[in-house]
Amino acid sequence: MAETRKISLTVNGTRYEREVEPRMLLADFLRHQLGLTGTHLGCEHGVCGACTVQLDGVSVRSCLMLAVQANGRAVRTVEGLQAPDGTLSPLQAAFLAHHGLQCGFCTPGMLMTLDAYLKENPHPTEAQLREAISGNICRCTGYQQIVDAALDAAGARSGS
């Protein structure tokens, strides 16, 4: 049996204690040990952004992190975006309204990236939003409806 380490972390507000191998990626830990399969792996080398989660509120690539590095930290995944009663977050609702997704595979990463970005930058321009998601690859949409959704969520339209 390979060596393991005990880690303790919070994911979407729930506390977990688990034994993990030091080499276990955070993404694989979330998906296969905790069953939170909403986080997706698209490239496993840190470019496509599908695996983006939030670590203490900051968006990070969960394919470039080990689970042990999340010890003592708070992780938020796409499963933690909607309200406890199931109501979609404004960003999720905007994606729904603007068709900001097609196959849905890059979507969790897009949402977690934009959710963190919009908290820091509540009134972005379109160019800033495109820059914000330039580390998230989508092969289906051509990005435009994602950008429209994010602009809507940011209230940029109603405010202008």
Add this chain to the structure above:
Amino acid sequence: MAGRVFGMDVKRIEDPRLLTGRGRYVDDIHLPGMVEAAFLRSSHAHALVKGIDARRALELPGVHAVWRLGDFGAEYLKKPLAVTIPHPAVKQPFTQFPLAPDEVCFVGEPIAIVLADSRYIAEDAVGLIEVDYEPLPAIADCLKALEADAPRAHKGAPDNVVGRLRVNFGDVEKAFATAPHVFKETNRQHRGGPHSMETRGVLASHDAAADLLTVWSSTQSPYNARRFLAAHLGRDEHSVRVIAPDVGGGFGPKAAYYAEDVAVPLAAMKLGRPVKWIEDRREHFLTANQQRDSIWRMEVAADARGKVLGVRGHVVVDNGAYVPYGILLAMSSLNPLPGPYALPALDVTAEAVFTNAVATSPVRGAGRPNAAYTLERLMDLVARELKLDRAEVRRRNLVQRDQFPYATGMKARDGSPLSYDSGDYVAVLDKALALGDYASFPARQAEARRAGRWLGIGVASCNEDTGMGPYEGATVRVTREGKVVVQTGAAAQGQGLHTILAQVAAEALGVELANVTVSSADTANFPLGVATVGSRVAVTASASTHLAAMEVRAKALKLAAATLEVAEQDLVIENGIVHPVGVPDMKLSLAELAAKLISVLAVPVPRGFTPGLEATAYYDAVRPTYAAGSQVVEVEVDIETGGVKLLRYSVAHDCGVVINPGLVDGQVIGGIVHGIGNALFERMIYDEGGQPLTTNYGEYLLPTATEVPRIALAHLETPSPLNPLGVKGAGEGGTIPAAAGIVSAIENALEPLGLRLTDHPIGPQSLLEAIDAAQSKSGATA
């Protein structure tokens, strides 16, 4: 024909799950007792595998097996994978085996399967296997592969030719002999890989008691997957169930049938436990089918007004090491000719060539973007040489509105004449030109040049055969609870298929969208299916859903009329309630009608009716419907860096009657961005010895949000007369002309340098080289 929900921009019924992390892709499925697979893959482009030593791998804790093909039975050593689309032109039908028995013909070809408790351990084990290779000469360039002394991609093969094809009509000899002008051009095009964000994946589980093999696969074609797998294993199709759960993009190559699709089920049956394999991104670069080079040597004959009198030429298509799809890429490069243009004569031959690289098969658009690129570059060539406006040359050559239905001169696969069903190509072009302010561009360009900026504009048009046959069927059923269920064999990879079928059914049956559920892509759930390729299911599955729903509607009205003792024609259905017009209190719900037809023990269903408020229909897609599009692209070129910035992108698109405009926008825009990747970024590079050099997203670039401009879209709606909804497909029309328009724009920007561009993708390095060459040739300085 917008209705209550048909034609409306309704929200997708797929999305609440996908937005909250509740999608279910293959890798999200965990079965009890499941093990994970990794593959030992060839590190040579061409070699004989003399043997492997897996002892150290097998000693690793957590490893269950390391198997080569012969371990599954000697009979498999003589059974290569099927050619899924056979063609008589294929002279050497080389296909892979589920695992290579001896000869490997590209880097990444699987040699052995390793099963372990986790993928981590399985990959550790692969690294511990020692392989004894005898390297063989390899060939990677498809033009060099045609030279007499070229290494053979397959040992002992007489040559590297997969097969040859020809399409022709009219008197092309006479056209070229008598034309006032003849121009020549050769282009080299490259299209790269699919790069769906979800890679391929297979999970197989064999229930020995029931002898049922169940496979969850990230496939565009669960029915073909079942058919070929069952045949390979010698099983009856009914003992194999293939399910495509949520699929994270396809773009063509997920419709193909791969070695892993057989090796994983074989391993699951032999081990007696479920086996899952998920392709990683490096494997996707190495083993998912691609489209690579095609080289077109072309000639065009024209009159002084720019009217094209004939086109002729020869195409060489890199087919890679195997022919899983037969010669389809070469076919799909020739078959779209003559595109949206009315040409009197054409004669083009194609040659598909083996190389020691992963096999090629259609990627979004298949050969259509290549054919469109060639035709569009020829239109630009005619315009340039005759000093005519590029848009005007197209306008003069497009099939005119009064020519529809237009018989092109080409023949369908059954030998019948090909004909474009409907369209208004000039109106589409003019709409795109208006959106892009084409007429005022020269002033913008001149002003920018005075400021030292190099602006250019490009124009490209296309049409696209969509909705090809034979069928995708649908069953529409009203449940005892009054819910409407649509079942289809058609698969979805993000297009919103469930939503549009729900719209079609809801419209026909007078129910709310929320009362419709759709299930698809499970061979146990619907008897027959084909594949989601070639922009076909919006036509085929929607038309079948409509026909089935209308039959259900008729049955409901007939039963309601008999029950309420009123005339059928006086009845309407509103929100799931049947009642006479203007008499809302005299009513029966669809739930009540369904319950009468489902009935209970010992109570007969109403006389004259068959059980169940349901119907199954197969719309017979005898001929394709033709969509059309034109794109106007404005670029700025930085001649110091070779950088190209897309300033403005304007598109007019006609896919007939639109079922959901927001979803069509998404298809067209997403398709364009795939074309932008083809034009500017995506290049899968093999070195001369067949070693792939671009196997991650640092080396192979995909378009991201910052490279893509906002795209202005206009829809025209020319209904198809061929199906009851008037719809045409929309999945690839954005991609098809994109590279042609972008290259045209770059060339236009650099016109003062006298620069000619023929090839794509155009990266900064190749563009700088072309600029330097043009400047030194002309002696001009920028």
